[in-house]
Structure formats: C-alpha cells, structure tokens
Amino acid sequence: MPSAPEEVPLTGGNVSAGVVRVGDTVRRPAGPQTPAVHALLRHLHAVGYHAAPRPLGIDERGREVLTFAPGTILWPDRMALLDPADRLAGAARLIRDYHDAVADFTPPPDARWRPVMPADGADLIAHHDLAPWNLVVDEAAGSWILIDWDGAGPGTRLWDLAYAARGFVQLTANPAYRHPDPLAAARLRTFVDAYGLDEADRRALVPLLGRRTRAMHDFLRDRAAEGVEPWTTHWNTGHGDAWLGDAEYIERRVELWTAALLD
Known part of the structure; x- marks a missing residue:
C-alpha cells in the first residue's frame, strides 16, 4: 500500500494549531463557518480574483482542504518588501x-x-x-496571496x-x-x-x-x-x-x- 502523504505542520499567524501542508494543499480544522468561507473563495476565483486560496472541499478526516500558497509570509522578517x-x-x-x-x-x-x-x-x-502576517509573497512567481479567511464575515x-x-x-x-x-x-x-x-x-x-x-x-x-x-x-x-x-x-x-x- 502506498504510504500516507507527509503532513508538515504550518506555523505563524495567531491561530495555526492543527494546520498542516499535505503536498500542494493545506488542511485545517473545519468549523461552522467553513461552507460560507468556501462559497466566498469560490466566488472570488469565479470573478477573477486569484489572490486567495482555492477551496478543495473536506478531506476524510473532516478537515477543510485549500490550495497551498508557496512563498513566504511578510511578517516580521520581510517587511522591507513594502518599503x-x-x-x-x-x-x-x-x-x-x-x-x-x-x-x-x-x-x-x-x-x-x-x-x-x-x-x-x-x-x-x-x-x-488583512495584515502582513496573512500575505504570502512568492518573489520568483510574482504572486501575492492573502490567506487565513476563517474570520471573514x-x-x-x-x-x-x-x-x-x-x-x-x-x-x-x-x-x-x-x-x-x-x-x-x-x-x-x-x-x-x-x-x-x-x-x-x-x-x-x-x-x-x-x-x-x-x-x-x-x-x-x-x-x-x-x-x-x-x-x-x-x-x-x-x-x-x-x-x-x-x-x-x-x-x-x-x-x-x-x-x-x-x-
């Protein structure tokens, strides 16, 4: 049997417990807000706003699945990028x-x-x-992605x-x-x-x-x-x-x- 994909804990931000990377996805605990947040993210991509993760549903453990945003978070070490x-x-x-x-x-x-x-x-x-600790910048790809949408409302x-x-x-x-x-x-x-x-x-x-x-x-x-x-x-x-x-x-x-x- 193939081995289970490696889960890499992701740190940073204020509420990151249980958030892991699995391949090109992020898995995080789902909650009552998850269906609405996923509807919001689907809408953003549908209208051409791609500076947000794409929702990929719920995994077998009941966690929400989102696309992983490669790059580094600005806060605190890369704030000079905004100078x-x-x-x-x-x-x-x-x-x-x-x-x-x-x-x-x-x-x-x-x-x-x-x-x-x-x-x-x-x-x-x-x-x-909306803060530097929720902005992932990939300089090589020229992409800026806003993350941590669980508090949207x-x-x-x-x-x-x-x-x-x-x-x-x-x-x-x-x-x-x-x-x-x-x-x-x-x-x-x-x-x-x-x-x-x-x-x-x-x-x-x-x-x-x-x-x-x-x-x-x-x-x-x-x-x-x-x-x-x-x-x-x-x-x-x-x-x-x-x-x-x-x-x-x-x-x-x-x-x-x-x-x-x-x-």
Whole structure:
C-alpha cells in the first residue's frame, strides 16, 4: 500500500494549531463557518480574483482542504518588501480588488461566519485580518496571496482598510517597525491613494484608524477576562499592550493623518 502523504505542520499567524501542508494543499480544522468561507473563495476565483486560496472541499478526516500558497509570509522578517512605494501601493490595490470582487457576492442563505469582533456596519463580506502576517509573497512567481479567511464575515470597506493600514503602513509605536512621522504620513497617503478612497471616505477613515486598533486591545482584554483561548495567551504575552500602544500612537497623530490624506 502506498504510504500516507507527509503532513508538515504550518506555523505563524495567531491561530495555526492543527494546520498542516499535505503536498500542494493545506488542511485545517473545519468549523461552522467553513461552507460560507468556501462559497466566498469560490466566488472570488469565479470573478477573477486569484489572490486567495482555492477551496478543495473536506478531506476524510473532516478537515477543510485549500490550495497551498508557496512563498513566504511578510511578517516580521520581510517587511522591507513594502518599503518601496510601488510595493505598498500594490498591497492596497490587492485589498481594493478584493473588496470590489466581493461586492456582488451573495452568501448562502444558511451562511455562518466567525469574525473576531463586530464590525462598524455590513456593506460586504470583509476579511477582518488583512495584515502582513496573512500575505504570502512568492518573489520568483510574482504572486501575492492573502490567506487565513476563517474570520471573514459581514463588515465594511473602511473597517477592513483601517485594520490593514495599521499593519501594512506600519502605524505602530513599536520602535522596531515605526517610521518617522513624515514618512509614516507619506506611506499612509500612498496606501490610501492606491486603494482609491474619495474625500468623504478619507475623512471617515482617519478616526477609524485608532478606533479599529483600540478595538483589538479591548477584544483581547475581554476575551482574556473570560479565559478564552488563544486570546488569553495573547493577552498574557503582551499583545494587548502592543495594540493599546499602537492605538495611542495613531490617535496622537490624527492631525498628521488628516493633513496627509486631504491636503
């Protein structure tokens, strides 16, 4: 009998337990959200958006099966790939293309979603974790693939974009990743210009940058108080402090962001 394919554990991200690579596929625990997420991914590929894994069903062990995205995750060691303005703009366009591709998606009538926290509205199915730790880049093939769609669910463009800006632009108090204020403002302008926000949405985005970041701190605090994993571990290892520090950094610079986006 042929031997069973080798299963290679995949690490990284915040919730990777039980995620393995088998050949050119990824196997991960399925959940109530899996049928809706697979419907979303099938829709994206059907309309020509290929910067996401393709769903391949459920395996004999009840795990969801997705195509494997070759390459490396940007966070934390390859963030320099986003230093050139055209690369940062490319990340923003990838997100805009997703939002445009999902705009006409009709979820299954029995869809169940598992977003981490409620959004500020529901004008589309948002990814909810658009960040460098969920972007796989294959330099040789020239492919950029967004992964970890399990948290997708109702949300808004700006809710998704505010979260993405914090990570991709590096709006952070962490000195290891923080840019000088003028450069951070210029990077935010590059990101938002590439996404293509109009003036009204730019004005709405600025206060949301801090609010969306602070919401992650509050979420971790509340889940840790309830003893819910993996969020309790994240809180106990300082993730909450990091999100709070970033929120305060962003909120202190509201005038800078406003001037960068509107002047």
